Amino acid sequence: MNASLRHVFLASLLRRRLATALSLLAIALGVALGLAVQLIHGAALDEFGRGMRLVAGEADLQLVGPRDGFDEAVFVALARHPAVAAASPILEVEARLPGREDALRILGVDVFRVLRMQPGLIPLADDGADAGGRFAALQPGRLFLSDDARARLQEADRSGDGESQPPAMRENRVLVQSGVRSVTLEVAGRVPGMAGVIGVMDIAAAQQVFGRIGTLSRVDLKIARGLSVPQALAALNPTLPPGLALRPPEAAASEVGTLSRAYRVNLTMLAAIALVTGAFLVFSTQLLSVARRRREFALLRALGLERRTLMRGLLAEGAAVGLVGGLLGAALGHALAAGAFHFVGGDLGAGFFRGLVPSLHFDTLLSLSYLVLGVCAGLAGTWLPAREAARVAPAHALRAGEHERGGLPQGHTRSGYAAAMVALAVLACLLPPLRGIPVGGYAAVVFVLAAAVLALPVIARRVLPLLARGRTVIWRLAHARLSGTPGQAVVAGAGVIASVALAVSMAIMVSSFRVSVDDWLAQVLPADLYMRASVSSGSGYLDPAALAMIAATEGVARVDTTRLINLRLSDDEPLFSVLARPSQGNWGLPLVSGSMAPPAQADGLPPIWVSEAAADRHRLARGAVFELPLGGRMVRFIVAGVWRDYARQHGAGLIESADYVRLTGDQRVNDAAILLQPGAAPPAVAEALRTRFGAEHVTIALPGEIRALSLEIFDRTFLITYLMEAVAVMIGLFGIATTFAALAVTRQGEFGMLRHLGFTRGEIGRLIALEGALTAALGVLAGLVAGAAIAWILIEIINRQSFHWSMELAVPWGALALFVASLILLAALVARLAGRHAMQRSAVLAVKADW
Template sequence: MSRVLGRIFVASLARRRLATALSLFAIALGVALGLAVQIIHGAALDEFGRGMRLLAGEADLQVAGPRDGFDDALYGRLAMRDEVADASPVVELEVRLPAHDRSLPIFGIDALRVARVHPALMPQVDEARRDGAALAALQSDALFLSPAAEAELGVSAGERLEVLAGTRVVSLRVAGAVPGAGQGRVLAVMDIAAAQQLFGRSGRITRIDLSLKPGIDVAAARDALAPGLPAGVEVLTPRASEALAAGLSRAYRVNLTMLAAIALVTGGFLVFSTQFLAVARRRQEFAFLRALGLERGALMRGLLVEGAVVGFAGGLLGIALGHGFAAVAFDVAGGDLGAGYFSGMTPALRFDLPASGTYLLLGVLAGLAGAWLPAREARRMLPARALKSGDEASMFRFHPRPRRAAACLAGAAVLCLLPPLGGVPVFGYLAVALILVGAVLVLPMLVRGVTRIASRPRRALWRLANARLAAAPGQGVVAGAGVVASVALAVAMAIMVASFRDSVDRWLTAVLPADLYVSASPQGTSGFLDPAALARIAALPGVSRTMPVRFDTVRLDDRHLPVSLIARPLDGGRLLPLVGLATPPPVGEKPAWVSEAMADLFALGAGDRLVLPLGGNPVAFRVAGVWRDYARQQGAVAIELADYRAATGDLVANDVGVFLAAGTSFDTVAAAVRDILGENAVRIASPGEIRARSLAIFDRTFLVTYAMEAVAVLIGLFGVSTSFAVLAIARRKEFGVLRHLGMTRGEVGRLITLEGVLTAAAGTALGLVAGTAVAFVLIEVVNRQSFHWSMDLHVPFGGLLVFAAIVIALAGLAARVSGYQAMRGSAVLAVREDW
């Protein structure tokens, strides 16, 4: 294309400043959302991987067991193996800090071994306290904090930090720092023997890091060591451990990225609307250029260049906005956007060149995709006919494509039946795309239906608005395409989130049957209630019975993350939110109930045999049912507390549910528990408090989703505004005739408003239907394949109706404001123009 023609096409973007700006901004928002998600999770994953590598140090292999640990005699046996050069035992603890209302990862390390295997965890004694430095790391009350932990806790060397050990609050002395941990990892280290004694882990460790001798093959060594390990203890490579842990957040990251991609596609619809209308408005201009010798291909390339320029400019703006959004998100929601996958880390914002380049390319592709159909339409026009005034009306005579729409919807149904690829619901997202395409193809038929309904009123404005849409249904298609896509996305997410929230609420009610809950350390490993404490709680006046709960993890193989083990009284499964009916095991066999995630990940069902490593020994269970669990994505198994205690001899509990006698006050029993256990040793809450706190966390997690819904609707309204702005300018002659016939400027404005309302009503109605279908796919396919849990469909009818009314009203207002320019000029000049 020549420079002159290039300037002609690109210069037209400057002449339509509003339409160009809105299209550019729509693409920028889509690019910004996707890039921000990529930057945030990329930085979090990098920091997470760095932290995992820091903890692994120079180790070639890691021998890992359950959260409660395994016999430390295994360390001696492995250290003596011929393949092993160095071995370093580790006790990993998640320790509750009562004064700070949070937990702190503490690693018990062997100070004599740590420098060889993971030097980054080497403690450094405070400079001001060098006396006895050689033995400082071995003192029982010495704690060493990473720089990030010092900054977050506000504690420095020489000060003391209170931690929870069992039901005791113990004060530890901050003896120095762990400078090798860097600024991004919150952790602490202490002597392994001191950690074992203080936190009730005598004779138990959670991990052994191994450095192999030179020339030893890692895979061969792993195969040689694995057969001699106790049940529930696996030997892994550090890279495999990192991949397993990072994979837990993959579904969340992919889902947010797909939502951002849909927002970008919605921006592409807006480019389509503006370019299509621009082609209609400039049809005579293009016909004149064709008459002067411009080839069809050159015309099409020129229009594609316009779309590419809009996409490129939008992409550049989106890159800047994306980095800004990421910076704000780091401060507000953290590196996991509130989902809790990367807690305890502070990733740093940095410019991501590969991701920025990718999303810039996606912005350009969105611009090209939006300009493709309008450019093809311009290429097909006949110059002699297009030079005549009024020929642009032929562009808006869209023909319904019922077969194509049916094919898209049928294809979506088939894709929903296909399994995920690599754990990612690729076909589910393709089904969502086909539903949106099918909805847009249905739009012309729906517009015709709306015109039939709108023809019944006898008022002139209604009849004129109806006649316009009936004569040019493509106007409704062009203006309503963005509305359909954005409303469908917003409705789908609203139904999905409402269904999820309602299901979580009912799930919490089912799993919290007691009147009061006493928690020592539900997510940590430092606090626990011993048998004496449990007996004292049960003996309190007003307590009818108690329900102790023990949490742990078990490793079933080296291909999956450890699954959560929950041991509590279950009353044959009646105290669990079962999915389907329970299947009691044969007489003499122990029952176990697996979560939906565990059932999917390990291909388990009712009646299957399940072997759990308990107390270092394999114990056989029979799956008695599948239950719904929204707290543990990696899977969970629940067993009777009596069976757990019989297999392990472990009599402590993390939580205890307390059932109150009739007439007993919650506050009275809570005060009595604090009196016998200590003010800060335990947390006491009612089921209502736990449910409210959990739902607040849920809402914070989906804050990003709500923001994406708002952006999608905003882009759709941009589409209506831009479409009617261009249409109003293109219809100045028509409005001039109406003015000559006696219509006032206000009546012309109301006419444009009615057309906008009718168009938005058709797009919103179709968006509601398409959004419900998309929500079904998200709930039954995407969510199930991503997170392995189910939910019950809950449609917020009232909220959706209010939302639809607001969208239609805003669309009418946008059309009215956008058409204001058409009423500013002289009616005489408008009629004379090109006639």
């Protein structure tokens, strides 16, 4: 294409500045949201992997097991194995800092073994900590901090109620919690080779301080010279007890990536839908531009321009819009990612990387990929208008009057195509997930959107006759215009359909999820008070003595306990959660199938109630036998029922507390559910417990407080979803604005004639606004139907295959009605504003231009 032709095509983008700017913005927003999600996750995962590599040092393999640790006797056997050249035991503890919201990750290490394998964990004593600092790390109660940890512990902390808490480190002393008491550790030096908020101490001292005698969290191994990793695995795996796994150090980052994959993919798909909506906007603007320039193209064709050259020129316009929009989106995506790191960290709003402080790096390949997606969106939106423009015969396009309606779709019935898309959507819903990703569900969403767009002419043809009974002149003119040019509704409504479908489907899904979570919380929180010493992975716990003190507190009638542990069922699966608690009377267990009574064919096996995720992942039903690694051996349980669990995505099982203690000997407790005597005031009992144990050592909450906090976290998690909905709706309004701005230019003669017939500019403005409202209403109608179908796919297919959660349908009728009314009013407003320029022209000149 020569320079003159490039000017003819690309200069048109500058002539229609508003439409071009809105198209650029739509593509930029879609690219930015998708790129930001990937950048945030990638940076957080890289930071997590970097920390794991520093801790692993030169290890070839790592022995991992339950999060609470395993018997250290395994280390002795591995260290003596001929396939192992060196072994380094590690005890990892999330040490709760009394009175603060955060915790300190402490690694208990063998200071002699880390010299050979993990130089990054070598502690360096401060001057004066010990004679020469040589044996400071072996002294009980000595702690060594990374530079990041020292800086963090010297900062004041802000608790959940907004009150400022003093620094955790004062005068080289740090208070940590073990059980329900505080232990003072002396900061004796630094760990210069480590990054992140990490402390290091002698493993024997850590076991004693935190009550973990005989327990390890991990063993890092260096295999013997001459052996490959597969050979070492083949030699070592048969010697391991159940529930332990050997894997490369980088597998930890891969496991975290797997945990967050479903959440990340869902956000990426939402961004992709926003980008598709932007492609619809490019389609509508390009189609209208082609319709206005039909005579121009016909003249060029008559002068010898080839069809393929015309099509290439128009595709170049779309590619230019996509390229510039993609560049803007890439810049905006990096800015959004940087803002997310600054304000909310790198956990994607779902807590997968809580505590990490990742740094943003420019990813060339990822940025280019999303830039290409922007160009593809521009090309996809332009391809159909370009093909139609290339097909038009020059003689036909040069006829008078063709510039007003030519090139717009004529609204012919596409019911067959729409039905085919619906059939494909149904078939896609039947597909199983691919590596845990509901590919079929996402394909079904695309097919439903396509079906809604293809069905829009049919909807317009069926609905518009029902609106012909309006008695005002403006109403009749607006109806006649849409009935005579249904293509106008198709072009403007395409973007509205996509945006409304996305907004409606997400509103229904989020409302259903929120209502289901609220109902679930009401079922699982039946007690009067709840008490815990720390989260399940923390160093706080309740032992039998603490439970006896709780039971002896005035006003307490009964104490039910929960012990949460995380087991490793296989090398390639995420950790499986086991809750040990009394199950009498279906107390707080929301069953969806089965019962609290063990099956008749139990044969003496202890019962287990599994979550929906566990039932799906392991194909379990009532009466099935399920094996768990407990106490160093595989224990068989019989499934008594399936229950709904929104707290653990990758599966959980509930067993009787008595069975757990009998099998493991572990009497620690994470949570205590306290039922009060009649007449006892929950605040008074809570205050008595805080006084007895120390308010800094325990967290006590009412069920209502836990529900409110959980729903607040839920809303924060879906904040980015609401943002994407708003972006899609804004893009749909852009489509209305560009469509009516372009159509108003071609209708100047019509407006001039109406002015000669006595219409005022205000009445013409109301006419355009009414046309915009009717057009938006048609798009909203199709979008509501498509949104309801997509909501069903999200609830029953995508969420079920991604997270294995079921939920009850809850449609927010009031919010949807308000949204629909607001969108139609906004559409009327933007249509009125878009046509204002055309109405300002002199009526005489407007009519004269047609002669």
